[in-house]
Amino acid sequence: MLVTMSGVRLSYGRWPALDKIDMEITRGEFLVISGASGAGKTTLLRLIWMGDKPDSGFVEVGGFRSDRIRRRELPQLRRKIGIVFQDFRLLHTRTVFDNVALPLQVSGTRNRTVQKRVISLLARMGLSHRRNSFPHELSGGEQQRVAIARAMVAHPVLLLADEPTGNLDPEVSREVVELLLEINRGGTTVVMATHDPRQVPAGKGRFLFLDRGVLRGADRWTELDQDS
Amino acid sequence: MDRTGSGLMSFIRSAVREITLNLHFRPGARLITLLMVALAFVVFNTFLIISWNLQSIMDREENLVGMEVFLQRDISPGEGRVVGDLISSLPGIKSVYYVSPQEAEALFRAELPGRTDLLDVMGSDFRLPASLQIAFETEAMSQERMSELSRTIGAIEGVKDAVYGENYLPGLIKTVITIRRLVILLGIVLVSSISLVVFYTVRLSVVRRSLTVNIMRTVGAPWWFIRVPFVVEGVFMGMTGSACGLALTAVLSEVLSGAVTHRFMPLSWMTLVILLGAVTGTVGALAGSYEKER
Numbered sequence: 001m002l003v004t005m006s007g008v009r010l011s012y013g014r015w016p017a018l019d020k021i022d023m024e025i026t027r028g029e030f031l032v033i034s035g036a037s038g039a040g041k042t043t044l045l046r047l048i049w050m051g052d053k054p055d056s057g058f059v060e061v062g063g064f065r066s067d068r069i070r071r072r073e074l075p076q077l078r079r080k081i082g083i084v085f086q087d088f089r090l091l092h093t094r095t096v097f098d099n100v101a102l103p104l105q106v107s108g109t110r111n112r113t114v115q116k117r118v119i120s121l122l123a124r125m126g127l128s129h130r131r132n133s134f135p136h137e138l139s140g141g142e143q144q145r146v147a148i149a150r151a152m153v154a155h156p157v158l159l160l161a162d163e164p165t166g167n168l169d170p171e172v173s174r175e176v177v178e179l180l181l182e183i184n185r186g187g188t189t190v191v192m193a194t195h196d197p198r199q200v201p202a203g204k205g206r207f208l209f210l211d212r213g214v215l216r217g218a219d220r221w222t223e224l225d226q227d228s
Numbered sequence: 229m230d231r232t233g234s235g236l237m238s239f240i241r242s243a244v245r246e247i248t249l250n251l252h253f254r255p256g257a258r259l260i261t262l263l264m265v266a267l268a269f270v271v272f273n274t275f276l277i278i279s280w281n282l283q284s285i286m287d288r289e290e291n292l293v294g295m296e297v298f299l300q301r302d303i304s305p306g307e308g309r310v311v312g313d314l315i316s317s318l319p320g321i322k323s324v325y326y327v328s329p330q331e332a333e334a335l336f337r338a339e340l341p342g343r344t345d346l347l348d349v350m351g352s353d354f355r356l357p358a359s360l361q362i363a364f365e366t367e368a369m370s371q372e373r374m375s376e377l378s379r380t381i382g383a384i385e386g387v388k389d390a391v392y393g394e395n396y397l398p399g400l401i402k403t404v405i406t407i408r409r410l411v412i413l414l415g416i417v418l419v420s421s422i423s424l425v426v427f428y429t430v431r432l433s434v435v436r437r438s439l440t441v442n443i444m445r446t447v448g449a450p451w452w453f454i455r456v457p458f459v460v461e462g463v464f465m466g467m468t469g470s471a472c473g474l475a476l477t478a479v480l481s482e483v484l485s486g487a488v489t490h491r492f493m494p495l496s497w498m499t500l501v502i503l504l505g506a507v508t509g510t511v512g513a514l515a516g517s518y519e520k521e522r
Contacts, residue, residue: 081448108238
């Protein structure tokens with residue numbers, strides 16, 4: 001099991017953002033977590049990369065448990081996880097190359113290895129010609145591809161995508177989802193949070209639904225498909 | 229990950245690169261931060277110059293405070309010096325200077341040139357008494373202590389009289405103590421204020437880059453990799469800001485030197501000012517990065 005959440009509860013102030021979360025994510029799966037805005041999708045992802053700690057219960061990711069992990073161990077955990085955000089979160093003062101290279105540089109990877117990996121990944125992502133561009137010179141789709149490249153460059157075991165298509169038009173959104181599915185086919189576990197699970201083709205992953213902080217295990221995709 | 233010896237070098241190289249990138253980030257905003265820090269230091273430096281000059285004045289006044297011990301007429305120069313040695317061994321005595329009758333006469337003639345006729349009236353055999361000029365340590369300069377020393381010295385064999393400024397000394401001592409206390413109080417207030425100004429200014433410039441800190445966190449950067457560039461920036465901003473403040477104050481001091489006679493602060497104080505800038509800048513940067521790193 002790559003991720004285990006047991007009896008997780010997290011409140012912001014008086015209101016629980018997440019409650020009674022029991023969930024497991026196996027290696028290599030593609031998990032779609034859907035729910036309305038404010039349902040707790042982002043919070044759930046934050047708990048997985050241990051940006052927050054649960055008030056009760058625990059989260060275990062790749063052998064690191066939220067209730068036992070030390071502060072200095074957090075970087076080790078985070079190097080096993082790639083994260084993609086809705087707003088891309090690229091550093092605007094750095095080129096595409098430098099943005100993608102960042103996770104390798106912070107882990108002390110040799111310069112030659114960094115060059116090799118980043119150049120190869122940018123080529124696979126169709127971004128070679130954008131290597132020296134700055135984020136503001138790119139389209140939304142390109143920026144998200146750079147963000148995905150940055151998340152993948154250190155070969156993480158788990159990729160978290162928080163509304164990765166939220167700022168993109170439908171055509172580009174399809175491309176991004178296809179890219180995530182391709183990454184998953186390559187063996188990386190992918191957890192995608194989205195308010196619109198229709199973006200992921202049926203049968204391509206496991207679907208979970210978050211309703212006001214509570215996880216509904218039902219195959220929401222089927223319900224949504226029937227509704228539509 | 230490649231974490232061999234050369235991997236460590238890559239790590240350090242990346243950290244140095246982060247520092248350089250950080251220092252090149254938004255030069256306009258950095259300039260404003262620098263200006264804020266420099267202006268805060270101009271106020272502080274002005275206070276330091278005033279204090280330094282005030283201190284010199286007070287030291288000069290204090291050095292004027294002393295006691296004149298007149299020796300008996302029949303005492304030889306050798307005996308006079310023995311009395312002087314005895315007095316200098318008393319606690320609170322800074323220095324004792326023996327003034328011979330000839331020197332006393334020369335001093336009289338030099339200081340009171342219009343009254344030399346008084347000496348002439350006394351005849352050619354007249355000699356002014358030998359005396360001892362005594363200077364005190366600062367801690368001995370209180371009315372009670374001076375009075376006590378006067379009595380002790382007056383009781384020494386060979387001493388005729390011990391005279392000090394009984395009338396103006398209490399007032400002078402009180403004024404000096406009050407001024408010193410005020411300067412210290414104001415100094416504490418200003419050091420606290422300037423520390424807060426630099427702290428918040430640098431912290432703000434770090435917090436402005438919360439996105440960088442957040443991204444660093446999510447990609448697994450160790451804490452030192454995140455903080456070191458900000459700490460270096462804090463040291464740089466604090467030191468440069470305080471140095472610019474010193475330069476501005478020096479210009480101001482030069483401009484005003486014609487109107488108000490004063491001395492610029494000593495080198496040791498200038499070093500402390502730059503150190504204060506570096507420390508407060510570092511603390512501000514650390515606080516800002518820590519706040520965003522949590």
